[in-house]
Amino acid sequence: MTSAHAQLKIEITGAGANRLPIAIADFSGERIVAQALTSVIRADLDRSGMFRLIDGIGMLGDNTPPPFADLKQRGADTVAGGTTADLNNGRFETRVRLSDVLKQNTLDMQAYVHTGAQLRATAHRIADSIYEKLTGEPGIFSTRIAYVVKSTGRFELQIADADGANAQPALASREPIISPTWSPDGSKLAYVSFEAKKPVIYVHDLATAKRHVVANFKGSNSAPAWAPDGKRLAVVLTKEGGSQLFLVNADGSGVTRLASSAGIDTEPRFSPDGQFIYFTSDRGGSPQIYRIAATGGATERITFDGSYNVTPRPSPDGKSMAYIARTNGRFQLALMDLATKQTQILTDSSKDESPSFAPNGRMLLYATEIGGRGVLAAVSSDGRVKQKLSVQAADVREPSWGPLVR
Amino acid sequence: MRTVSLFSATLFALLLSACSSQPPAPEQNASGMESRTPSTIGADPSRVESFDPLSVAALKDPRSPLSKRSIYFDYDSYLVKDEYQSLLVTHGKFLAANSTMKMLIQGNADERGSREYNLALGQKRSDAIKKSLSLLGAREDQLESVSLGEEKPACSEATEECWAQNRRGDILYSGEF
Known part of the structure; x- marks a missing residue:
């Protein structure tokens, strides 16, 4: 081992x-x-x-x-x-x-x-x-988490129990792997791999260990996000110029453009009801979070405070949104009540990335850095309970919390 | 063959001098390359044959600007700086002269902030390089601009000097990717 x-x-x-x-x-x-x-x-x-x-x-x-x-x-x-x-x-x-x-x-x-x-x-x-x-809420102790472990010259996409036990590699590569995300039924992971010297999106079936390409168009293919029905993904493609939002069937067919902007549109995430797609865009001059109906149309700006708000993650009940806010040069995990727009910074660290809600919405798993090394951390959505999950002598990043086990 | 290469070298020198007449850029180093190439032709004709500036062999010849493959960007900037214009002119001419060659342009970003957003920032850098090359005569189907975001840092310390090395576009040719 x-x-x-x-x-x-x-x-x-x-x-x-x-x-x-x-x-x-x-x-x-x-x-x-x-x-x-x-x-x-x-x-x-x-x-x-x-x-x-x-x-x-x-x-x-x-x-x-x-x-x-x-x-x-x-x-x-x-x-x-x-x-x-x-x-x-x-x-x-x-x-x-x-x-x-x-x-x-x-x-x-x-x-x-x-x-x-x-x-x-x-x-x-x-x-x-x-x-x-x-x-009165479902427990998440039987769920699994996915994350990427970087050791010298090696990247491993690993799956572990929610308590970190039973870690198993799903994929090992000499090139980076980013943005793993669970299909709603927990049977597959979508992710971005750089093994072809460029970012390509795959869907990986965990039971069979077989995978297929979902998007490998000219340019970059990244930021996969599952629709709640598991049939489609929102992705970011540059094939028509710029980083832009598209929808694609899980088998890679039926690519359609979702939105158009002169700037960057990336990091899409469906709302749990499938109605909206939250995303990061620099269309207003600085990276901020917006949302658009999943059928396309007008966009609505969600974040206004500060000059860097990225990585939107709607909560499982759809009432709040976790994201990363830059404040005084620190990148911190924040939570916004979508009805009142009130926000709360949940952490006291400064290099937070890639938040992922537990499927009952009570905890958030995210990546941060301690002593120059990537670690996973978790915080309760009220900010009171904090956990640190680390693997000795390796960099851990890109966590994704799997769905409830039915 | 010799005539062709002399012609190409002359064209190359002309291109460079045309380039140096562009608006001034303090850190521009094109003038150094300009004076070196013609003097090589004049002083030692035997070396001319081994240095056809638009040949595939020139891609890895340290005397050729084609061996220079990295273009660095300022913080939060996606503009190709003037100091790289002459380098891109040479690469553009190479692609125009070698129609079967293809180029992969990999954009990079420093590590601060979101990985996916940084991927998009790296793409803006590779797109800017691609656009310059298109204007310089490369065909669309010869060029692919992609991004490695913050995933393949040339330097991995959290210092400004190091981050500057990672705000970069790299040029790869057929056979190298």
């Missing part, structure tokens, strides 16, 4: 407001399996910034009445207990009960049949289920 394959290490700072106090008990039954499960569940919930973990309640099976008085005294509002049984056919069954400490009733019961190799995946599913039950 080379250093480039090494697991992303996660470091968390800050804490969310009004975190839900929860106790994840040690599960009973198969001790080693149960311990592995609970440690991943706890780490997931802790990393989300939405929970405060209450320790020290010991073991609790799924069928044992929780020690409600003790839990209440420790400040837990919720408790999860569980039991892992060996089914003696290479499989285990883990049953989990989630209980309300104050009402002393059961909130949820789930059973999972899994192999030893599926331990982490099962733990992520349990954490997702707890998260959704208690917050």
Whole structure:
């Protein structure tokens, strides 16, 4: 295993407001399996910034009445207990009960049949289920992330679990790879590769490891963005002069021009309802964010403050937009409420790039630089919880958070 | 052959002197090249044969301006500076004289800011070089302008000196890409 394959290490700072106090008990039954499960569940919930973990309640099976008085005294509002049984056919069954400490009733019961190799995946599913039950929003612990690792003379497009575990290369190249982005169903990645001495857009099927060219026209082909239906992409082509927005079918057919400007139009991103395409343009003299209907037509300017606002990323609920703003020479991740146009700078770093929303909109993954080295970082969309994900002795950049696993 | 190359060399010298009559540019170095080429022809005729300025061999001949392939741009600028006009004249003439040769122009940008926006900035630089060459006689189907953005830096330190080296357009010919 080379250093480039090494697991992303996660470091968390800050804490969310009004975190839900929860106790994840040690599960009973198969001790080693149960311990592995609970440690991943706890780490997931802790990393989300939405929970405060209450320790020290010991073991609790799924069928044992929780020690409600003790839990209440420790400040837990919720408790999860569980039991892992060996089914003696290479499989285990883990049953989990989630209980309300104050009402002393059961909130949820789930059973999972899994192999030893599926331990982490099962733990992520349990954490997702707890998260959704208690917050009303889907958990993102079972999702995957893509990013590019640069080591000497080598670029790798890697896929990892959302917690950085199980990193696998999807593509290795001697030439740069940029702008990976997940298809809405999570089965493919579109990206830009420079292996032909120029930027060319590919769509790469992750299950088969087969890929095809989506755009390799004369000039540059870059900035792919999936339509929410997964059938088309917005792309930037220079084949007709200048960097301009086009739409293309995912198989590379049916290229049509979306917009025309005398300047640069780039970094398209569909709104989640597919109605609009947000993009960066210097048509007004400095790079700013605009939007245009996905069917074309008039453009509307979105950012006005400052002289450099780029890389628009509409949130999954369509209500806000993350982007990179340059302020006093620092490139920082910002979030705009699209209704009020109020903006908030979410980071205190100065070389932020390529933000990507978690599919539940609660976190943003982005690239930044620490000590001259590219690292991935994540921040909650209220700016309170920050995480740093780094790979030893390599540059990590171009993160893209995958969709929810259905 | 000798007549042709002498003719080409003379044409080349004329082009350069025509070029130096353009508006003044302080850092222009074309005058140095202008005086060197004719004196080579006069002083040592045997070297003329080995230096046909519009031959494919000249592309890699360090005596030929055709071996110079990089054009540097100012910060936030996409204008080809006057000091590169004579170089582009030579490349334009080469493409006109060698109709089967094709050129890939790779634009580059410094590392600050968004990768995709920088890709578009690098494209503006390669497009500017392409436009100059079209005006100088190269055919549209001989030219392709692309961008490498900030992805292939010539220099990777975060200093102004280094960034200046990365605000660049590079010229590649058939067989080199």
